[in-house]
Amino acid sequence: MATISSLGIGSGLDLNGLLEQLESAERQQLTPIVAQQQSYQAKISAFGQLESALDSLRQAATELSEVDGFADVKSSLSGDGLSATVGDEAVVGSYEIDITQRARSYSIATLGVADKEGTLGAGTISFTLGNGDSFSVAVTENESSLEGIRDAINAADNGVVASIVNDGSAQPYRLVLSSAETGTEAAIASVDFGTGGLGDHLSLDAATEVSAQNAQLTVNGIDITSQGNRVEDAIQGVTLDLEETGSVSLEITRDTSAIEGKIKGFVSAYNNLQNTISSLTSYDQESGTAGVLIGNYTVQSVESRLRSTLTDVLTSSGAFKSLSDLGITLEVEGTLSLDEDALGDLVAEQLDDLTDFFAGVADEDGLADRLDTVLGAMLDDDGTLDSVTSGLESSIEMLQERYEDTEARIDSTIERYRTQFAELDSLIAQMNSTSTYLTQQFEALSAQLGQSD
Structure with a gap:
């Protein structure tokens, strides 16, 4: 089909x-x-x-x-000198706070050199901090410029921060050494540049020394000393951030x-x-x-x-x-x-x-x-x-x-x-096709029969 x-x-x-x-x-x-x-x-x-x-x-x-x-609890402050953050463990109470001294970090500068990029000679710089910790920073000849020494001390990341100042003199570039944190424990107790090389070109300028100091305050008449200006243990559940000397009243209520x-x-x-x-x-x-x-x-x-x-x-x-x-x-x-x-x-x-x-x-x-x-x-x-x-x-x-x-x-x-x-x-x-064929045949037959008549 x-x-x-x-x-x-x-x-x-x-x-x-x-x-x-x-x-x-x-x-x-x-x-x-x-x-x-x-x-x-x-x-x-x-x-x-x-x-x-x-x-x-x-x-x-x-x-x-x-x-x-x-x-x-919630808190209210009257007076200037600090901000207070009240935590979950704070208890209701009234506190009179007198800030007599803010904490400060230690710093001292070296005598100046003429060229901050010029090499000063290889050597080792030894530091002792106020808490007794000590460390040394080795400086190679190629790294012995004032800038190289600064970078080496900062890379050591041991509590001492170095920077360079320009005082405008004939030998203007000074290396400034500062304690990374405030307080006497973080202070730089001693610096030794060694002898020869680096030690022949760098020495400290005692006139630039800024001594470290601890924060001192009283809370309801109790003397408190803090290494930093953030004081967390003076009042239960309260963090004090000392901003300046002065007297402040802190009220903690339900x-x-x-x-x-x-x-x-x-x-x-x-x-x-x-x-x-x-x-x-x-x-x-x-x-x-x-x-x-x-x-x-x-x-x-x-x-x-x-x-x-x-x-x-x-x-x-x-x-x-x-x-x-x-x-x-x-x-x-x-x-x-x-x-x-x-x-x-x-x-x-x-x-x-x-x-x-x-x-x-x-x-x-x-x-x-x-x-x-x-x-x-x-x-x-x-x-x-x-x-x-x-x-x-x-x-x-x-x-x-x-x-x-x-x-x-x-x-x-x-x-x-x-x-x-x-x-x-x-x-x-197929049936349509067959039907068409038969129709044509019948028509042809009829035509023939008609002619014979």
């Missing part, structure tokens, strides 16, 4: 169009599979939103789970606003979580639109466990037993409301009791610790959310395999249709 390269050429029928319609109808089998995949993917995304909100709540609870979380902010942040994080859950499980009657996780058991379980933890009465020995004792109440719609005035009074007057409620007493867990345990079961690896999302991902993979199998079956069916249509097209073309 003759072959036809394009469907419909032989028969004159729109076989290509018919094949496309059949293929479109067959591919409708894929639509519910894709829809189910999209549904599962939407749920994974929704659980991602839920996880993010839960993680934010966990972080807010963590800030309340340690005693240090309620020890925030930062009640920061502590209140952490509790407000906890309430806000929980309410944001509730808003997220409401959004994912809501139903709009007007539009008929349902949340992605409406009726989902996992979400209901998460919400129930959290609500139970927050409303449980603590059995610890602390003064407060429940959030309501702090002015934090659970509303009908599931969010928390906070009495900010009541919280402010508690932070100001019962901070220790507030700390015990959230951070715990001795071996007894506080609310923040209990909440972290519950949230950990939800958020940690192999936890509630990890398990449910892993199950959804597995379902998507199975649907993808089903999609590919169905698509392969559809392709096979369409190819079978294509082959059958091609055969039909050839058959009709």
Whole structure:
């Protein structure tokens, strides 16, 4: 049977169009599979939103789970002479600070030479520091210019810094040697250029010596000496940077606003979580639109466990037993409301009791610790959310395999249709050809019969 390269050429029928319609109808089998995949993917995304909100709540609870979380302090300075940085270990107190002397580094210069690039001869320069450390710098003939000596000392990086100054005289170039740090321990106690070579051309100018000195100050009448102008141990948890001599008053007070902010942040994080859950499980009657996780058991379980933890009465020995004792109440719609005035009074007057409620007493867990345990079961690896999302991902993979199998079956069916249509097209073309031939023969016969008459 003759072959036809394009469907419909032989028969004159729109076989290509018919094949496309059949293929479109067959591919409708894929639509519910894709829809189910999209549904599962939407749920994974929704659980991602839920996880993010839960993680934010966990972080807010963590800030309340340690005693240090309620020890925030702030500082105020009056007077000039220093800046203060208050760390986590600082304690409340008032400090009168008198700075009588700032720390200073040591320096001394050599007598001048005429050419800073001219060689002075090989040698060894020996240094001894105020703390007893000593070191030597060897200088070769080729490196023995003033610039070469400077570079060799600086490359040694042993606590001495070298530079060159030009004093404008006939022999203007001087090598200046300075201690890298302030204080008497870092000071240069001695410099020896040796004899011969380098030692014949360089010597110290005693008139240029600037002696090192330590910082001296008093804190509430206590004398303090520091090798540097940054003083870290004079006041617990406070770093002082001395800028000039003078008197300064430092006041360290409890930062009640920061502590209140952490509790407000906890309430806000929980309410944001509730808003997220409401959004994912809501139903709009007007539009008929349902949340992605409406009726989902996992979400209901998460919400129930959290609500139970927050409303449980603590059995610890602390003064407060429940959030309501702090002015934090659970509303009908599931969010928390906070009495900010009541919280402010508690932070100001019962901070220790507030700390015990959230951070715990001795071996007894506080609310923040209990909440972290519950949230950990939800958020940690192999936890509630990890398990449910892993199950959804597995379902998507199975649907993808089903999609590919169905698509392969559809392709096979369409190819079978294509082959059958091609055969039909050839058959009709052959029949048309035979019909045309017979018609021509009958017409010729009729013509002959007519002539004979």
